[in-house]
Amino acid sequence: xxxxxxxxxxxxxxxxxxxxxxxxxxxxxxxxxxxxxxxxxxxxxxxxxxxxxxxxxxxxxxxxxxxxxxxxxxxxxxxxxxxxxxxxxxxxxxxxxxxxxxxxxxxxxxxxxxxxxxxxxxxxxxxxxxxxxxxxxxxxxxxxxxxxxxxxxxxxxxxxxxxxxxxxxxxxxxxxxxxxxxx
Amino acid sequence: xxxxxxxxxxxxxxxxxxxxxxxxxxxxxxxxxxxxxxxxxxxxxxxxxxxxxxxxxxxxxxxxxxxxxxxxxxxxxxxxxxxxxxxxxxxxxxxxxxxxxxxxxxxxxxxxxxxxxxxxxxxxxxxxxxxxxxxxxxxxxxxxxxxxxxxxxxxxxxxxxxxxxxxxxxxxxxxxxxxxxxxxxxxxxxxxxxxxxxxxxxxxxxxxxxxxxxxxxxxxxxxxxxxxxxxxxxxxxxxxxxxxxxxxxxxxxxxxxxxxxxxxxxxxxxxxxxxxxxxxxxxxxxxxxxxxxxxxxxxxxxxxxxxxxxxxxxxxxxxxxxxxxxxxxxxxxxxxxxxxxxxxxxxxxxxxxxxxxxxxxxxxxxxxxxxxxxxxxxxxxxxxxxxxxxxxxxxxxxxxxxxxxxxxxxxxxxxxxxxxxxxxxxxxxxxxxxxxxxxxxxxxxxxxxxxxxxxxxxxxxxxxxxxxxxxxxxxxxxxxxxxxxxxxxxxxxxxxxxxxxxxxxxxxxxxxxxxxxxxxxxxxxxxxxxxxxxxxxxxxxxxxxxxxxxxxxxxxxxxxxxxxxxxxxxxxxxxxxxxxxxxx
Numbered sequence: 001x002x003x004x005x006x007x008x009x010x011x012x013x014x015x016x017x018x019x020x021x022x023x024x025x026x027x028x029x030x031x032x033x034x035x036x037x038x039x040x041x042x043x044x045x046x047x048x049x050x051x052x053x054x055x056x057x058x059x060x061x062x063x064x065x066x067x068x069x070x071x072x073x074x075x076x077x078x079x080x081x082x083x084x085x086x087x088x089x090x091x092x093x094x095x096x097x098x099x100x101x102x103x104x105x106x107x108x109x110x111x112x113x114x115x116x117x118x119x120x121x122x123x124x125x126x127x128x129x130x131x132x133x134x135x136x137x138x139x140x141x142x143x144x145x146x147x148x149x150x151x152x153x154x155x156x157x158x159x160x161x162x163x164x165x166x167x168x169x170x171x172x173x174x175x176x177x178x179x180x181x182x183x
Numbered sequence: 184x185x186x187x188x189x190x191x192x193x194x195x196x197x198x199x200x201x202x203x204x205x206x207x208x209x210x211x212x213x214x215x216x217x218x219x220x221x222x223x224x225x226x227x228x229x230x231x232x233x234x235x236x237x238x239x240x241x242x243x244x245x246x247x248x249x250x251x252x253x254x255x256x257x258x259x260x261x262x263x264x265x266x267x268x269x270x271x272x273x274x275x276x277x278x279x280x281x282x283x284x285x286x287x288x289x290x291x292x293x294x295x296x297x298x299x300x301x302x303x304x305x306x307x308x309x310x311x312x313x314x315x316x317x318x319x320x321x322x323x324x325x326x327x328x329x330x331x332x333x334x335x336x337x338x339x340x341x342x343x344x345x346x347x348x349x350x351x352x353x354x355x356x357x358x359x360x361x362x363x364x365x366x367x368x369x370x371x372x373x374x375x376x377x378x379x380x381x382x383x384x385x386x387x388x389x390x391x392x393x394x395x396x397x398x399x400x401x402x403x404x405x406x407x408x409x410x411x412x413x414x415x416x417x418x419x420x421x422x423x424x425x426x427x428x429x430x431x432x433x434x435x436x437x438x439x440x441x442x443x444x445x446x447x448x449x450x451x452x453x454x455x456x457x458x459x460x461x462x463x464x465x466x467x468x469x470x471x472x473x474x475x476x477x478x479x480x481x482x483x484x485x486x487x488x489x490x491x492x493x494x495x496x497x498x499x500x501x502x503x504x505x506x507x508x509x510x511x512x513x514x515x516x517x518x519x520x521x522x523x524x525x526x527x528x529x530x531x532x533x534x535x536x537x538x539x540x541x542x543x544x545x546x547x548x549x550x551x552x553x554x555x556x557x558x559x560x561x562x563x564x565x566x567x568x569x570x571x572x573x574x575x576x577x578x579x580x581x582x583x584x585x586x587x588x589x590x591x592x593x594x595x596x597x598x599x600x601x602x603x604x605x606x607x608x609x610x611x612x613x614x615x616x617x618x619x620x621x622x623x624x625x626x627x628x629x630x631x632x633x634x635x636x637x638x639x640x641x642x643x644x645x646x647x648x649x650x651x652x653x654x655x656x657x658x659x660x661x662x663x664x665x666x667x668x669x670x671x672x673x674x675x676x677x678x679x680x681x682x683x684x685x686x687x688x689x690x691x692x693x694x695x696x697x698x699x700x701x702x703x704x705x706x707x708x709x710x711x712x713x714x715x716x717x718x719x720x721x722x723x724x725x726x727x728x729x730x731x732x733x734x735x736x737x738x739x740x741x742x743x744x745x746x747x748x749x750x751x752x753x754x755x756x757x758x759x760x761x762x763x764x765x766x767x
Binding site for chain 2: 020025028029078081083
């Protein structure tokens with residue numbers, strides 16, 4: 001998967017996977033730090049992890065606003081931040097969800113349905129003059145889909161911002177398999 | 184055995200167990216429950232006249248004792264009044280725990296009377312803060328607060344306590360050290376330096392021909408003054424002490440060059456500029472030190488020791504970054520250097536460098552033009568007299584502005600923890616309350632607060648606190664009727680267009696004001712009166728004394744590196760300018 005060459009993956013963006021204590025105000029602390037130090041957030045996704053005490057923030061940082069090293073060090077000074085990993089896009093898996101409502105007359109609906117099927121998306125709702133579809137996948141795949149939908153007239157569109165995890169290397173993959181067997 | 188007590192009782196008990204002996208505070212609606220058990224506690228409470236005063240007192244206390252200062256105030260306006268001291272403590276890495284009242288949990292978010300989003304407002308000016316939502320959480324969060332405030336890079340921590348949380352009953356449990364650490368999985372300050380980096384630093388130090396030890400406030404925070412002295416003497420290398428590090432290395436020591444930076448002395452500034460190795464210890468390349476960063480110490484390699492990893496490379500990229508506690512790291516560097524020397528390595532000959540530095544010192548002593556008979560009193564003269572008349576071990580506090588710079592320049596700091604000032608934030612009005620806090624922390628010491636007439640008018644009411652609580656301090660107001668430093672900038676950089684800097688030559692009457700607050704007031708207008716007034720002030724120790732020195736408004740602080748200029752272009756006193764070539 002060569003996602004690095006695509007427009008959504010400009011080299012000025014870096015992905016930080018930040019593990020934080022799942023406590024009130026954590027998001028405000030992180031967002032406040034970015035604002036105060038003049039760093040820009042490109043996108044942000046937050047949700048609890050497998051450990052209910054911890055949440056994971058996936059932050060795509062605009063590194064033109066500040067050197068990544070400073071961003072990471074300042075973030076790590078927050079007491080609630082437990083771990084920060086920088087995810088190299090080439091060595092990580094990224095996913096994002098897109099939902100869009102497209103205005104299409106009933107006669108043209110088939111084209112949008114076909115397009116959605118080609119991208120392996122889903123039809124969420126169908127109205128007389130509009131259709132709502134969803135697609136999850138790598139951010140650049142979503143970019144392509146969005147571009148093609150635009151031709152039909154997008155009424156509303158929402159993307160989640162990306163979530164990411166490091167790719168398993170071979171050894172780790174085998175280990176995961178073994179552990180799966182053992183249990 | 185479990186014991187049911189109220190949240191308020193738990194709070195006070197927790198503070199006692201944290202060895203708090205003094206709280207600076209002022210009660211109000213939401214914090215009322217906490218003030219009741221305080222009556223039965225051995226903790227001394229000092230009732231201030233303004234919450235900002237409580238914050239600066241806690242800072243002054245922490246500065247001189249190294250123990251966290253504690254402030255206790257109510258919600259809303261009390262919390263917002265605390266923002267300035269919190270930010271001040273954050274900028275200068277002062278350990279402090281501030282406890283604020285909050286409206287009951289049921290009222291949070293309803294815009295209740297005296298409600299404000301205290302944790303939101305103070306988030307960016309504290310090392311950490313917490314809104315405590317359950318009485319059972321109080322002991323652990325108090326322990327966390329003291330742990331976070333005093334370890335790693337010290338700083339202020341705020342605990343926000345809703346009124347019902349203070350009133351509710353809870354089951355007392357005092358968490359163990361282990362429980363505290365386990366509750367903070369994201370907080371693990373590194374104290375021990377990386378051995379390979381330490382060895383690298385030692386080698387670099389021995390190979391340097393023009394080294395300078397650049398000592399910052401971290402030396403004092405880490406109690407590393409003795410270690411610094413050992414290192415300096417071992418490598419026979421000159422030391423500059425930043426505004427936050429005055430006293431970290433004795434001014435009387437032959438290796439001490441004094442303060443660098445915007446109003447540092449020409450030798451300290453130039454030695455850094457020409458150095459080939461800056462051994463940076465607990466300092467952060469502040470813009471007031473570096474001047475224009477692009478031209479700062481252009482030929483110097485950098486060893487940077489700091490406990491805060493984020494300081495490494497923030498302003499200047501270090502060649503050898505060492506994250507760790509200054510004292511531990513310096514001791515390791517000393518050991519590593521000794522090992523290398525024992526193994527037969529030699530230190531470079533730095534005698535040429537040292538004689539060059541001595542040359543600058545001879546040519547560019549601190550200088551001001553003494554007053555001619557009948558002329559106005561010089562502020563620098565007042566400071567020299569204060570210094571010479573001060574009892575051994577005197578602690579000096581300053582506000583912010585010209586008087587602060589003259590204090591740092593003209594005092595002789597030979598002992599750590601004898602200098603208290605607002606460095607990073609530059610908080611006017613810091614001096615009087617900080618001096619009160621310092622005196623509470625070190626009642627055995629004489630405490631002088633040097634202040635400007637502008638600064639004094641911001642927080643003078645705390646002298647009432649000093650009188651009522653019997654905390655005798657001494658205040659020297661250098662009254663030039665101006666916001667002096669602003670005036671200096673307008674004179675130098677705004678073509679003498681003086682805009683809104685003239686205060687008043689007659690108002691207030693500082694002597695009467697002092698007397699109305701229970702202090703002795705003395706006015707000094709001529710040079711002959713200076714020494715007797717200081718002697719008198721030093722002889723009084725049962726109440727506070729305010730000495731107003733009417734000083735020359737035209738006097739400027741020199742040397743000066745104008746903001747944004749290169750340190751190479753330091754402005755000398757006009758009388759020294761003819762010798763400027765020597766600085767090349």
